[in-house]
Amino acid sequence: MAFMKRIRHLWVLVLLFSFGPNLGTCVAASAVNDLVVFAAASTTNALGEIGTLYEARGMGHVTFSFASSSTLAKQIESGAPADVFLSADVPWMTYLEDKKKVAPENRQELLGNRIVLVVPADSPVKAVEIEPGFSLSNVLGKEGRLSMGDPEHVPAGKYGRKALEQMGVWDQVKDRLAPMKDVRAALVMVERGEAPLGLVYATDAAISQKVRVVGIFPSDSHSPIVYPVAAVSGGKMEAAKPFLTFLKGSEARAIFLKYGFDVR
Amino acid sequence: MGVWHLTAVELEALKLSLWVSAWAVAVSLPAGVLTAWVLARGRFAGKHFLDGLVHLPLVLPPVVIGYLLLVLMGRNGVIGALLYEYLGIVVAFNWKGAALAAAVMAFPLMVRAVRLALESVDQGLEAAARTLGAGPWRVFFTITLPLIVPGIITGAILAFARSLGEFGATITFVSNIAGQTQTLPLALYTLTQVPDGEAAALRLCVLSVLIAMAALIFSEQVSRRFTRRLRGEQ
Numbered sequence: 001m002a003f004m005k006r007i008r009h010l011w012v013l014v015l016l017f018s019f020g021p022n023l024g025t026c027v028a029a030s031a032v033n034d035l036v037v038f039a040a041a042s043t044t045n046a047l048g049e050i051g052t053l054y055e056a057r058g059m060g061h062v063t064f065s066f067a068s069s070s071t072l073a074k075q076i077e078s079g080a081p082a083d084v085f086l087s088a089d090v091p092w093m094t095y096l097e098d099k100k101k102v103a104p105e106n107r108q109e110l111l112g113n114r115i116v117l118v119v120p121a122d123s124p125v126k127a128v129e130i131e132p133g134f135s136l137s138n139v140l141g142k143e144g145r146l147s148m149g150d151p152e153h154v155p156a157g158k159y160g161r162k163a164l165e166q167m168g169v170w171d172q173v174k175d176r177l178a179p180m181k182d183v184r185a186a187l188v189m190v191e192r193g194e195a196p197l198g199l200v201y202a203t204d205a206a207i208s209q210k211v212r213v214v215g216i217f218p219s220d221s222h223s224p225i226v227y228p229v230a231a232v233s234g235g236k237m238e239a240a241k242p243f244l245t246f247l248k249g250s251e252a253r254a255i256f257l258k259y260g261f262d263v264r
Numbered sequence: 265m266g267v268w269h270l271t272a273v274e275l276e277a278l279k280l281s282l283w284v285s286a287w288a289v290a291v292s293l294p295a296g297v298l299t300a301w302v303l304a305r306g307r308f309a310g311k312h313f314l315d316g317l318v319h320l321p322l323v324l325p326p327v328v329i330g331y332l333l334l335v336l337m338g339r340n341g342v343i344g345a346l347l348y349e350y351l352g353i354v355v356a357f358n359w360k361g362a363a364l365a366a367a368v369m370a371f372p373l374m375v376r377a378v379r380l381a382l383e384s385v386d387q388g389l390e391a392a393a394r395t396l397g398a399g400p401w402r403v404f405f406t407i408t409l410p411l412i413v414p415g416i417i418t419g420a421i422l423a424f425a426r427s428l429g430e431f432g433a434t435i436t437f438v439s440n441i442a443g444q445t446q447t448l449p450l451a452l453y454t455l456t457q458v459p460d461g462e463a464a465a466l467r468l469c470v471l472s473v474l475i476a477m478a479a480l481i482f483s484e485q486v487s488r489r490f491t492r493r494l495r496g497e498q
Contacts, residue, residue, distance in 0.1 A: 068457070145357055147439075150454065152457070152458060153454060153458050154457075178439040179439055179441060180435075181435050185436070192335070192340060193339070193340040194340060194356055
């Protein structure tokens with residue numbers, strides 16, 4: 001009998017595991033205005049604030065998933081339940097368009113950004129003159145590394161590499177990189193002083209008290225940094241529309257500007 | 265060049281993984297045996313605390329371990345700064361850091377295996393040796409140690425396999441530098457992040473599965489053989 005009892009307890013567990021999460025999503029997804037937004041990690045703070053405002057206006061509940069644009073694009077391609085996608089670069093949005101996950105008429109350019117050089121707040125370095133052939137080795141010292149998003153796949157890293165190549169200094173630093181898995185991880189390395197120099201977005205530098213901007217790359221030294229946004233095909237297209245309009249509105253613009261973005 | 269031909273970068277990642285894992289096991293083995301012995305035989309106040317501490321890497325998110333390592337062992341970390349100042353050792357952004365991260369993550373597996381072996385040792389044998397006049401060190405090296413060899417081998421190989429798979433702590437602590445810290449899982453991750461990397465990623469997946477399976481089967485075989493020998497079955 002004790003054995004039977006144990007079996008019965010197991011059933012409860014099995015039931016919980018199989019239905020629990022579903023019950024949760026049923027409740028969460030009940031309202032038609034509720035949205036799931038997949039957005040690039042660099043927009044975390046700004047979008048969080050905008051989401052709160054959107055909810056406070058009674059327009060609907062927004063759930064965010066922040067990660068690198070590449071990760072999110074792959075998840076959406078595999079059928080993740082996203083209604084809106086905000087990418088930190090154009091190629092990943094085009095990738096989803098090619099996979100028929102985003103319709104061309106549903107995407108638009110939302111934000112712009114800049115690439116900047118940062119140092120730890122207590123660094124003796126005052127400013128780095130960014131001009132063709134400028135030297136980074138004196139800032140990096142003998143064994144310091146340049147912390148940046150992995151130029152293989154992180155958008156911030158790809159722009160950074162382009163800008164360094166344009167200035168003719170990529171060969172100086174290409175073996176002195178600390179390629180991080182996203183731009184926020186690159187920022188942390190500079191904040192903690194593990195890397196004497198970092199290459200991040202102006203927006204990342206703006207939210208951190210522990211780093212100082214010592215140089216801004218000219219916006220023509222790399223392809224324009226554009227954040228496209230789109231409603232995802234197969235998601236709640238109708239509910240996504242007011243949210244996309246809200247992102248373009250003056251209230252949202254003010255928040256984006258506060259966090260260092262260019263608004264388009 | 266066939267689909268199964270490894271590129272230079274992948275081959276480098278494979279070699280680096282084996283190197284890093286071998287060092288992780290070599291460095292943590294003595295500490296692992298000592299910790300297991302303390303946990304199996306010791307009677308002291310903070311035992312439960314030590315037990316919990318040793319097992320933390322098994323239950324904490326690897327990113328947390330990576331971040332703690334960065335804070336403690338980085339160039340400006342509490343311990344890392346001292347290491348650099350007095351011994352000139354830097355573990356940030358190089359293979360030594362990757363080995364350290366792998367060793368920490370694999371430590372609980374090693375300790376568990378050795379501890380299990382220690383607890384199954386007949387303590388009567390040790391007591392007999394003591395009554396015949398052997399000192400505690402002699403007892404450990406001539407009685408206890410030979411009896412727990414299967415456990416040590418199992419622990420070492422499990423730790424080796426776990427080290428090969430280490431990802432989260434490594435990428436957080438020492439970044440993703442080709443030839444220095446880009447081990448197999450990190451190379452695989454990079455490939456999944458680029459639009460045309462699927463075939464290469466799949467190749468590395470299969471390779472990882474093969475290595476892990478080989479390690480597990482090898483460990484099982486070796487520990488069985490030693491157990492049989494200990495029982496005198498040859």
